Every structure is written in C-alpha cells, then in structure tokens.
Amino acid sequence: MKKRLSILALVAFAATSSASYADRPLTMATGADKTTAFVGFNLVFGSAGVQPEAVLGVAHGNTDSSGDLRGMKASLHFNLLNAFSPSKVKLTGIVGQTDKQVELGFGYSFVNSGVFAVGGVNSNHVVVGADVWLSGGLEGYIGLQSTGKFDEPAFTFREPV
Helix, strand or coil, X not given: CHHHHHHHHHHHHHHHHHHHHCCCCEEEEECEEEEEEEEEEEEEXXXXXXXXXXXXXXXXXXXXXXXXXXXXXXXXXXXXXXXXXXXXXXXXXXEECCCEEEEEEEEEECCCCEEEEEEEEEECCXXXXXXXXXXXXXXXXXXXXXXXXXXXXXXXXXXXX
C-alpha cells in the first residue's frame, strides 16, 4: 500500500511539475565566434626611452553561453622612428569577458634577435602590458587598438506550446 502511494505521489509530482513550466518561454544561450583584423598604436617604455609603434594583427575569440571568452591574438609591430620597419611579432592567448581580457603569450624581436614573454590587459580599444625579455629586461606599453568588444552570446527564445 505504501509503495502504491509513493508511486502515485511521484507521478502526481512529475505531472504538476512539468505542467507548471509549460507556460514559460525557454531561453537558450549559444556561444559566439569572432575573428577580426585590427590596427593599433602603442607607446613603448623601455631602455631606449619612449618609442611609438604601429600594430597590425588578427584576433579570434570564442564566447561561451555564460559570456566567458577564450581566444588568440597574432600581431606584427612596426617601429615608427625607424622607417616603419618591423620590430617584433607577438602570439598571445586571451581569456576573460567580451569587453575585457587578460593576455599572455610570447614574442620575438627582430631588433634584439630575442624571445620575450608578453603579459597584458585589453579593454574596449585600450591595451596595457609588458614584454619581459628572457635575457633580462622589461618594456612596458600602452596603446589604442581598433578591436573593441567581442560578440556577446546569442539568446534564443522558444514560446510556450
């Protein structure tokens, strides 16, 4: 008898639970991918003083349904005081939200013929960071880039049936 009452209670609960949500729309979030080319201008602070540089690059980001972003950036930097000659190349990973990210990676300098680590922060067209030379030394930079926010996740709504 107790077993039958338990089964009936379970069936009644299941029936009323599903019925109570039938009139509510279902919201589902899907991720977003964005790949974009960008240009930028940085001021580099180091042992050579303040050096302006131009930046050309590409950034890719994948935003998941909760708004978390993961991606990569590749950039080529040009020294503006040395006839627009290529000075370094960087490859970094980016992690964060659509409007602000932490950037970590590595680069290679054509001027110093050396490898360096890259660490920085990106936020709505502004970049701030540092290049740490594996042979010793540090260069800080601040700049503006055409890459703004990455795409937000898309939400779809299903009307009740």
